Amino acid sequence: MFVGRLGPNELGALGVNTALYSLAFFLFNFLASTTTPLVATAVAAQDKDKAGQVTIQGLILAGVLGISLLGGLVIGQDWFLGVMGADGSMLAPAKEYLVARSFAAPAVLVVLVGTGVLRGLQDMKTPLLITLFANAANLVLDPILIYSFDLGVRGAAVATTAAEWLSAGAYVMVLWRERETLGLDCSYSVAVRRAQADYLPFLQAGGTVLLRTFVLLFTKTFASSVATHLGPVNIAAHQVVAQFWLLHSLTTDSLAVSAQSLVAVALGKGDMRQARGLSDRLLQFGIALGVFWTFFLQAASPVLPSIFTSDGTVATAVYSIAPIATFVLPISSAAYVYDGIFIGAKDFRFLAFSMSSAAVCVCTALFLVEPLGWGLPGVWWCQSGMLILRASILTWRYQQQRGPVPRQISKPVEEGTVAVVDNEELEGSVRR
Template sequence: MATNVATALFGIADLWVIGRLGIAEAQAGVELGAKFMMGLLVVFNFLRTGTIALTAQAAGRADAAAQAAALVRALGAALLIGALLIAAMPLAVPLGLEALHARGGVADAAATYVGIRYWGGALWLVNAVLVGWLIGRRRVRAVLAIEVAANLVHVALDLLFVLGLGWGVAGVAAATLMSEALKLVAAALVAAREEPAALARQLSRQSATWERAALGALFRLNRDLFLRTLLLTGAILLLVRDGAMEGPVVLAANGILYQLFILSALLLDGFESAAQVLCGEAVGARDAARFRRLVRDVLLWGLGCGALISLVYALAGAPFAASFSTDAQVVATTLTFLPWAMLLPVLGVSSYVFDGIYIGATWTGALLVTMAIAFAVYAALLLVTGPLGNHGLWLAFALFLAARAAAQAALLPRLIRRGFAAA
């Protein structure tokens, strides 16, 4: 949980520092540019989640070679995807910003941000693999140390580049890019000291590591996770796009509300990561009773923490949200829609926990089905709630989270019976 909060500070620091300038278009441009990069990269988050699941299951079997192979194959995939993204840059950037309805000064600021951050895409992908592998090996404290160090550097660079040197939007993007590079170096140094890392170096040179059957199993898992994340990212980008159509003030306010949402989501994703590792180990050990006990316990702990975060937002959310901008219109608009940010932690936590359970058990096909159902519900709700304006947009998003959890809960008993039938 602490590691995920450290991760959230990247976006929070960027939006908060640019908000000191009191320019709604600049803040909206950073929001739009950041969501473009999120849409581009987070769809490949299977590199992290898939690596956690495969590494945890291998750890449950005490199979060091399988842990090493999971690392090698995921790194190979990350480097290939990174090269393809760089090649696609001249086409991807203008099309992506147009799809998000970037206009005027907001479009200029977003293009500046993306033009710098895009070059760090490969760094982000490799980081996802290394962090996932370390979490799968229960090296979470090392990951936390890396995230905290990278964020301290990131905040310092944000303040230096934006407020000290006056680089504005370009300073925010440069700070993020340099922080990602630092995180990659640190994660690589930690991973290299792990026992299976020596095996990983050997396996990378063996043709058996890259055989079609072994890669096929990896890509089937990652295909489902990719498509599931594509739908999730699409839902978030629809939220951003519809906000952009309301103008820069609403877009900037929604960006602040999204930071509150993602802060709570990443904090509660600690339960998702725990479920991935612990449930993955239980599946690897073929221990059905342990798996059922973990499902119950992680859900209860998650719901309790989700309710607590919602309460904290209700009591202290207003001054925290208002601190993100010095533009009076942006602040007033943010506070108008703040109740949605208060509701989302308790409403969304069950879906995060179920994600971890499904991924740890490698039930990724079922996970994709539940996300497709929830996305269809969300798309229909956007049409129905459209006349309510921005309130309708956040209502549809809140019900999307609830629909995800409902579909996952409905499928889980059958998956457990089928998955542990032999046990």
């Protein structure tokens, strides 16, 4: 809003950096996804030492990765901006913004860990309040730094960086307030030694979630690249329909986040029946939400393209792929909820396996789109196929008795009676 008044070069510089930082920070979202189930399970099992250990491990890793990311962005600024297409008169303001914004990297990663810990404590309200506080601070600082201090686009970056550090500070204060619940040791040296004692499980979980996220981003980027080679009209239509998918994913993600926490808590208490019941119910909600979005977007498809474009040829291209993109939304919702369930059950490896397997098949198909003349519909059939493959693989795993949250079964113990297999036996089957 404020940067747009500085001129097209500054606005373009902001756009390039926004895309770059969104990609960079999304890759590190594994810090939240990994921390949530580990903390939730530990707290539910009343293992304060483990909860505190995971929290400190996450914060240390956030600091190390954040400083590394800061250095990498500053040192490689020319390469990153070149890849993102910033050149000419846009390059100078883009560099100004990138360098100033890079100092927010450690704070953003601390925020991700704090969000994961609070989700593990089933506190969804505090992250929302901190986000609102940070956005308000950013809104106040923007005009002051951009115009009053005459910092231009650098001022916008400084305002965002300051807001991120305020947010990180707020999370640290909240975590300190919850130190009894989390079993955080007041002695820094003791806390760090405890965190370093068993870092491997955290790193393994984080690594598999990072792999899953990277594969997902790579596949989406490759699909966009294929659409780009089909011409400007096709890539424009591709981006318009991608916005519909983004809107759907943002609403469905709330169910996935709930699954991460609720399933982890139930398993931490040893209540497999509750974990399975919650999982089934969240899947039902997710599929119902996907059905709603399918019907809504199909009904609104005659007018939705006009919101994003006034070009008739682009609108026609949107109409050609909208049915493909919308019919798969219930399956997409199920895949998102499965992600939350499997993360809550700490079945990280299978999540990465399912994503990688589906991505290999889909990327192979995407290679054939242009040579075989499948056009833009072919790109979207490939993307829809990835969701179908991934949801199918996860459904198979979910229904297995050795899956992350298996159904409780009954077995005869003596004539005329039945007994339910207890939770410990079922949990043992999962571990095996």
